Amino acid sequence: MLRKVYDVTEFLDGGSRIILKYAGKDATHVHLLAPCSRYSWIYSAEYDPIHPPDAITTNLPKEKHLGPVEPDTVEKVEIHITDEEKARLERGENKPSLSEVLNLHDFEHVAKQVMPEKAWAYYSSAADDEITIRENHAAFHRIWFRPRVLRDVTEVDYSTKILGNASSMPIYIASTATALGKLGHPDGELNLTRAAAKHGVIQMIPTLASCSFDEIVDEAKPGQVQFYQLYVNKDREITKRIVQHAERRGIKGLFITVEIVDAPQLGRREKDMRQKFEAEDPSEVTKAGSDGVDRSQGAARAISSFIDPGLSWKDLKWFKSITKMPLILKGVQCWEDCLEAYDQGLAGCVLSNHGGRQLDFARSGIEVLAECVKNLKEKRGLSFPNEKFQLFVDGGVRRATDVLKAVALGATADNDYIDAAVGIGRPFLYAFSSYGVEGVDHALNILKAEFEMNLRLLGAPTIKDVVPEMVDATNLGIHIVSVPKDNLYESNYDMMQPAKWRNEKLAKL
Amino acid sequence: MLRKVYDVTEFLDGGSRIILKYAGKDATHVHLLAPCSRYSWIYSAEYDPIHPPDAITTNLPKEKHLGPVEPDTVEKVEIHITDEEKARLERGENKPSLSEVLNLHDFEHVAKQVMPEKAWAYYSSAADDEITIRENHAAFHRIWFRPRVLRDVTEVDYSTKILGNASSMPIYIASTATALGKLGHPDGELNLTRAAAKHGVIQMIPTLASCSFDEIVDEAKPGQVQFYQLYVNKDREITKRIVQHAERRGIKGLFITVEIVDAPQLGRREKDMRQKFEAEDPSEVTKAGSDGVDRSQGAARAISSFIDPGLSWKDLKWFKSITKMPLILKGVQCWEDCLEAYDQGLAGCVLSNHGGRQLDFARSGIEVLAECVKNLKEKRGLSFPNEKFQLFVDGGVRRATDVLKAVALGATADNDYIDAAVGIGRPFLYAFSSYGVEGVDHALNILKAEFEMNLRLLGAPTIKDVVPEMVDATNLGIHIVSVPKDNLYESNYDMMQPAKWRNEKLAKL
Amino acid sequence: MLRKVYDVTEFLDGGSRIILKYAGKDATHVHLLAPCSRYSWIYSAEYDPIHPPDAITTNLPKEKHLGPVEPDTVEKVEIHITDEEKARLERGENKPSLSEVLNLHDFEHVAKQVMPEKAWAYYSSAADDEITIRENHAAFHRIWFRPRVLRDVTEVDYSTKILGNASSMPIYIASTATALGKLGHPDGELNLTRAAAKHGVIQMIPTLASCSFDEIVDEAKPGQVQFYQLYVNKDREITKRIVQHAERRGIKGLFITVEIVDAPQLGRREKDMRQKFEAEDPSEVTKAGSDGVDRSQGAARAISSFIDPGLSWKDLKWFKSITKMPLILKGVQCWEDCLEAYDQGLAGCVLSNHGGRQLDFARSGIEVLAECVKNLKEKRGLSFPNEKFQLFVDGGVRRATDVLKAVALGATADNDYIDAAVGIGRPFLYAFSSYGVEGVDHALNILKAEFEMNLRLLGAPTIKDVVPEMVDATNLGIHIVSVPKDNLYESNYDMMQPAKWRNEKLAKL
């Protein structure tokens, strides 16, 4: 099979030896045969590109398309299966049956063990000390319920609309922060497309999906709704082509990514970076010396460097001129920007910190939501949900209760319009990385069961009934760190012990 | 011995193979010979039904009563004692003597080891991530005492009245969230009846007790007060029969359960669900594949599916028309519903989240109590305790101090009426699961000793003297989650060490 | 040597078999030869009474004094040295040299290992779940300093006055909550008397000292100041005798204990109670069955049962009539009682929860201090320190900084009178239990070094300069318990790891 070859030399710094090592090469240029193949050579001995051809064809200038190459002519890299890899494959054989997977946490538990270590590191890693990625989840735990009783919940309906499109649940599939679905499964994002179709939920297609945009759209069932997550190219003509193509293909919402302003789509996540060093020849690493931190960004930088850090508010008018799709800003992180988006007539905002992968100590989307709702009410008289301007949240969701907390904070009781939703990403990636499309299907089943039960227990027969009064979010904005531990005192303290067994050896203590 | 057989086919989904496996069966119908026998086959080789006949006879329509069956004709299931089971029985022989059990925690410690693992999982499990079950206990730790000194506490009296009935302590026995007492001990709830009689405390009889309602009432001593906890049947005629029967048998209070609105009396508690998979043939589990989450609910769903999710405020008038017993709502979780209950003329509310087994992130009863007292005072001028409308709390109680905190928050100093009480459930189940009726007796003795000492130390000679000013509950509503740990920083920090021993090997470090 | 015998039968319940077993006995009466000998038989093979003769002679009615007994005539109890005891004695040989003991924590670390396990359990134990004992220490960690710079601290003076008596440091020795000094060292409280003399600090003599009151007073150097901590006897004539004797012997302050209103001086501390069971013959324990919780209180109850739970505010006038010593209430726990003490003309209050040994969830003294200062200022216009009414604190102190925080909260800058002090108890007990009088001496040296350095660093040349503005106590009253941990989420999270070593086996990780 012929493969296309691209010249990505200018995106590479001298340190990107991983690509040099595993990608096809000739004497003068680096050819990106297998971008990110640092992951794939474990997953697939056939060097399946993780990045789709179109991420490259669309975003690289034409003169860098070098044409096809016969794989046989490319320098071979010998693959040997390590003991660790054998153990991993054995874990795959031994994994829990799907029926034992009871919640979204379980998928993560399985994925962590059956995915290639590097793919796991890529998906699970986040910025700096990874405080924000965990805060995203923890923030939900500071919101508590105030359920109502003696309401007729014989019939429970957890369907909703998202940007006017029906959804069976108040969630959409947002694998955009990690993307690169083929790291987890050969069918990549198509697993999500298929399960979304079955369950009537909406998939947001990431720019950096492993499958090409058209592949993913082609896979959709008739009438299946899809959104598109856009990275804005420095070359606006390219962006225009992408956007108008998406609109033609029937995309129902354009999510302009604004929390990514630098290249590091794959880089500067240290857990991910630590992996890289292991892959290399230790002797080479030793020689590398202190030649800066550039190498750490590898292929990621090459792929993502087209993103325009100069994107600004004044570009929004242009977007409106090239498409009629609803425009949503993805990555808003304070009420001031949310208000500006409203004033500029956009369709909504996703309050997101990109899964904790960009700025550490950015606040969680759910915390920003509470701030936005309050300020847009005070300053513009808006109530939520609102037909004209919608707020979405992503990051850290693991339970239907997390979603319902977000719905409660963004919903208002005196409004007929129902349009509340929360993006869920990594859990679905873990689901298909462990069990393929059946995993995603099972994950959605779990969420449905949780939604049904929790709406009943909340005393809310429909999503519309999940109102702000049903949650206590008083403590949402409290970011505390305890006074450091007093080790001398604590090591002197003997913890209390339970009743003594006659023969302690026989007790399970 | 003949056993009755019931047709529960319609309550079962295809996945309920546990019942299929262990229950009697004929060619066309599933007969619920031994509901919940998934627990009992370890406990008792004789398949003693955990659910009482009356839970079935009363709640199933008549046409499903199929008549008696000769046990010998039922397909036999071979029971083998595993090594784990042997170890458990050995732990039972080796358990601490009752005199070494110093507090209610100790019963839990013992029960955890001497109960069948599945019974422990059933009793101890709760909803989702089990945050609320632990919050129920933790919330008490956010309330601190402000004791008074130099008050004459020579005589201390911790007796009270509950709905006008004398109680030797400000507690009642509320095993309603778990019920199924025979999982822990062959005499089931009768252990509670007997100890309650001895100590002059009130037992609330659960609908899903393992012993029949009449058995439990028959066991009571003359004059012994009992309450009844009701699940409302979709068929109101059945409910009417149950309620009027209870009134005739002398029940002094009807606690209408409102926090349960779905079927999952036994299901969707994941710790419990994990147990089920172990019990099955691993090869079958493997084959089960991803056929949804239904199986997880098993027999529980069958039994509890009669509960009416359509119950609503407008049904209360009907209840008043069929009984003169005081009506109390069990499961109220916000002041708005508490106010409504008062306005509708009910006798009180139990502020409860069903032991954390229903909606995770529901707040603790004690937190809701503070909110209700405040709002009923502001909006209706009520003070507590109040003769006309009583507030009860359950969940998480382990010490007399926990009870006294609740009493303080719900009591007012300028009111002669004393009617404060707190429901305690699991600790008594653990007490009889470990030591039978003697365990419950000992548990009540411990509580009495704690009440006596703590009233003295509080400077409160009677329950009436336990007033709001005796507690600082400022922080009760604070639900914080710390900022996630900074592992790199912390792993670099060397904890301080104590003075060095001359020979470290001889020191206990 | 002849020993005196007392009839304590009426103080004993049937379960007090420890005394029956180890004390002298005749056919009809229990004679308290060796009260608390349950501790002493390990410490001393000679059955040295831990309680002083005068605690008994003074508090028991005369008719219970049975006269002397010849020890040889008393039933012998055979003592055998266990392996554990041998290991303990070896640890004593191996303990760190005093010069390696750098802070008060270290004494506790050493004492924990070299004391008999039961004596350690007695000293270190506290009420219920031992929350308050630890909160006493933790509360200081919620107070932070606001030091001043560029003040001349060439000369630093940390001396103060306590009730008008000079003290070289703003502390006094308050071993009153545990007392029973001979459990730790054969010279008991005399160790404290001697070190106090050397360092010019004041000792408060506990009613339940192991040495007799007169022994301790006799040991004092000329001019050495001592206070007396009083338990008020039901028989006021006995109390009068004690008080007037103390005054005659030169005691400078009478601390009337009000936080103890029940008998449990030694009992209902579960860590202590667990020890007892081990000491007994396991077969007897087994036979004991469920005969209540009384046995747990043992000898302690016998000794402390004379304390009058009827003591009340109206008794204070009588105290003033029998002595001219300054009267201080020890054990006040809220501002309302503190105000009452002031209004009744007392000399001060010790804000104390008896070292966490009485009511669990009582607040720390330091927290109560802030409340009292605020309210006495608002309601009576008082400022602190105040010549007419002094506030003291005890509990949880381990560092001079702890003391200085209390001084700051109770001191006012516009007042010449300096009278601030904090009681320290257990650390000195641990000091002499580990190293005898030299230990207490070293402990006081450590405190002096800490006071000197910390006053300099605070910019406060004298105790008078330690003013409220030097601390930030905003968070003192915050009692939080975090939302329970989400184990599934956390177990999936991989903590970040540091840089990889070339050969991990050679690194210390």
Added chain:
Amino acid sequence: MLRKVYDVTEFLDGGSRIILKYAGKDATHVHLLAPCSRYSWIYSAEYDPIHPPDAITTNLPKEKHLGPVEPDTVEKVEIHITDEEKARLERGENKPSLSEVLNLHDFEHVAKQVMPEKAWAYYSSAADDEITIRENHAAFHRIWFRPRVLRDVTEVDYSTKILGNASSMPIYIASTATALGKLGHPDGELNLTRAAAKHGVIQMIPTLASCSFDEIVDEAKPGQVQFYQLYVNKDREITKRIVQHAERRGIKGLFITVEIVDAPQLGRREKDMRQKFEAEDPSEVTKAGSDGVDRSQGAARAISSFIDPGLSWKDLKWFKSITKMPLILKGVQCWEDCLEAYDQGLAGCVLSNHGGRQLDFARSGIEVLAECVKNLKEKRGLSFPNEKFQLFVDGGVRRATDVLKAVALGATADNDYIDAAVGIGRPFLYAFSSYGVEGVDHALNILKAEFEMNLRLLGAPTIKDVVPEMVDATNLGIHIVSVPKDNLYESNYDMMQPAKWRNEKLAKL
């Protein structure tokens, strides 16, 4: 080689046997041949003095300069390499390559393993229970970002000015709290000078550097900016000589240290003190007995005892009379002193607690910053950054985000003047202790990469754009300690477990 000898007898107490042991001596005087050699004898077998000659020559009176000594005439101390030392050296061979060091934490991780244990103890130790040193870091975690989107961040510039001098980043190198750079590397502080030159950042030269002041100044490149951190000598003539010499050598700012008012530059840090005992002959330690705590301060006291604890506000006028360098107070810890410094016309303050090494429970510099900015605005109408009065912070910094939080709190949007900076100390010491000058270079590279990325993600193209609205510091002043753990309850609770593997042995759990 001849060495100079000084008479430091009067600075030594009897316990300073370490010096006696390792330093040259004659019959009547102690000669400080190798001060702090307790560290150096491991590092260097040649007894290189850690303290520079000028620290001694400048600060000791002339009559104590005894002249040179021939090393051969000094009593030899035999050095043997222990197994621990061998392991340490082996770890040095095996350390991660610089390219694997991804953040400042990693340097600390490496230094901890490759430095001599005693040097690590000296650098890493802090006061008392080391609460403040950790709070310094933790405080940053209570500040969260509010990033802005859609701002043009194509060009990012993180340069700033510090006291009017250009700096490539908003940091300066402040190794002043630990100083003694030769403990970590033979070139000591020169490593910092060299890397600072390369990266265009400013070094603050510590009084107690291991290299002499002139050595460090000589090492600077032409135009390289340096500051000087001053300890004020009791003999003001000496101070005057030092200050005027510094000014002549081109120092651009004089940082007068005010948080050190006692001698304990090296002493009373217990982790450091514990090390000392190990070094001595155990038999001697044993004999030492309880002769006070003085020994613990060793050589440190000798060196630092010249510092004047009498320094006060009225001395500032004198400083202005002797130099034209900008005067900054280093160690201000509350707004009142900051205001005074402003009113006295100084150039600024460093809000610092000396790396947690002085007063435990002093608040973090970042917390004090927020307080100062607020009060100087309210009381003097100042806004920050401010050309006339600058605020700096040090302590606990590990990430560029930490720095940017400080910049945000001290900057104002309506002010053109940019002068924000944060001092970083220990991370650079760890960097050169592990990797020499290349380590510091790499550390600065890491910070640059972090600044560039984080400014982009914040939506702040320059340091001036990092405004107060970009952070949420609401919780900065919250110092909480959780209610102590309830061990009996928690030990009974079974944490939830993930899905079961078919064969648990094959899973990584």
